[in-house]
Amino acid sequence: MASNDPTTSPFRYRWLIGAALLISLPIMAWTISKAVEGDKAISIPLPLLSTLRPEPLPLQDFSLTDQYGQPFTLDRLKGKWSFVFFGYTSCPDICPTTLHEMASIADILANKKRDDNIQFVFISVDPDRDSIELLKDYMGYFNPTFIGLTGRQSDIDALTQQLNILTIRNPPDSSGNYQVNHTSSIMLIDPKRRWFASFSPPLNDKRIAEQFALLRDFYRQEN
Numbered sequence: 001m002a003s004n005d006p007t008t009s010p011f012r013y014r015w016l017i018g019a020a021l022l023i024s025l026p027i028m029a030w031t032i033s034k035a036v037e038g039d040k041a042i043s044i045p046l047p048l049l050s051t052l053r054p055e056p057l058p059l060q061d062f063s064l065t066d067q068y069g070q071p072f073t074l075d076r077l078k079g080k081w082s083f084v085f086f087g088y089t090s091c092p093d094i095c096p097t098t099l100h101e102m103a104s105i106a107d108i109l110a111n112k113k114r115d116d117n118i119q120f121v122f123i124s125v126d127p128d129r130d131s132i133e134l135l136k137d138y139m140g141y142f143n144p145t146f147i148g149l150t151g152r153q154s155d156i157d158a159l160t161q162q163l164n165i166l167t168i169r170n171p172p173d174s175s176g177n178y179q180v181n182h183t184s185s186i187m188l189i190d191p192k193r194r195w196f197a198s199f200s201p202p203l204n205d206k207r208i209a210e211q212f213a214l215l216r217d218f219y220r221q222e223n
Helices: 010-031 094-112 132-142 153-162 205-222
Strands: 033-036 040-043 052-058 063-066 071-073 081-087 118-124 147-150 167-169 180-182 186-189 194-199
Touching: 063 132, 063 153, 081 094, 094 118, 094 132, 094 205, 118 132, 118 153, 132 147, 186 205, 194 205
Parallel strands: 081 118, 118 147
Antiparallel strands: 033 040, 052 194, 063 071, 063 147, 081 186, 167 180, 186 194
16 A cells, blocks of 8 residues: 655655745745846845736826816826726716725825825726716715716727727616726836836725835836
8 A cells, every 4th residue: 555654655745845836936936026227136025916007008198078078188197106997977886986996005105195196096997877076976975086087988998909908898787787897906107207106905994005115116116
């Protein structure tokens, strides 16, 4: 009968290999780096491996309207860190839950008082129903400093395509009501107006605030 004793059988070698992998994976993750400005290397912190984009993606210009009826273009992202979430005011669960988390993140970051170049942006994927008046009330419920945007469907679609946001409008029910399936991640745009990182569900305000601090430090090293 073959022995399963890890000290005397092939199990020993599998155990040793597994142990070596467990030890080496964190080390390898911490030493992942990319070349910046010649021979300068910047290490990517382990908590950012699932958040940071491989390369920041510069956004193309767009034109939407905020809850005060003012134009909102790519220029209004310049020089700021922007937490961007796509949803709609009739959303039954994901949107209010995510906006609540964003409000908590805003409070955490405000208490740190490190800088004020941070903004939170909600972009409607349901412009047929989400008027600027409705967006103003909706933003006020979560945080009156949040920016709510709407616009022509074609302009919104162009921006969702840039950020890999999936939206699917479901058929209306007998009362004419409908839901819109959409990506539930929060996108982070850096001060250079580039898609820099993403925060995917499940969302946690404290964890995201901590990751953002690391992302900002990484950005400063890169720039």
